Amino acid sequence: MWIPNGVSPEFLKPRNISPHDELVGFLGSFTRRNGADLIIPVLSRLIESKINAKFMLIGGGDLLQIIREEATKRGLNKRIMFTGNVPKYEIPHLLSCVVY
Numbered sequence: 001m002w003i004p005n006g007v008s009p010e011f012l013k014p015r016n017i018s019p020h021d022e023l024v025g026f027l028g029s030f031t032r033r034n035g036a037d038l039i040i041p042v043l044s045r046l047i048e049s050k051i052n053a054k055f056m057l058i059g060g061g062d063l064l065q066i067i068r069e070e071a072t073k074r075g076l077n078k079r080i081m082f083t084g085n086v087p088k089y090e091i092p093h094l095l096s097c098v099v100y
Helices: 036-048 064-073 088-096
Strands: 023-027 054-058 080-084
Touching: 023 088, 036 064, 054 088, 064 080
Parallel strands: 023 054, 054 080
Antiparallel strands: none
């Protein structure tokens, strides 16, 4: 099924998720235009508020290296997983791990 500028709900259907796992995901381009420069400050605030979750950031872009460095500088590496660019066929598997 092809949905322009959308995602099939079956594509995002969770698979093999433990009820104790809390994984929040982002899929997109890490560019200023997409607001990616705000992602580490926002995740930092969430982590400081004691949210019990880890974060998977999927994608690439001109800000990816800067965002990784900022995460390292803030000591967030244990809570944030960066996949970088991934082949399209891997995206359903990665998103099936994401709860939110």
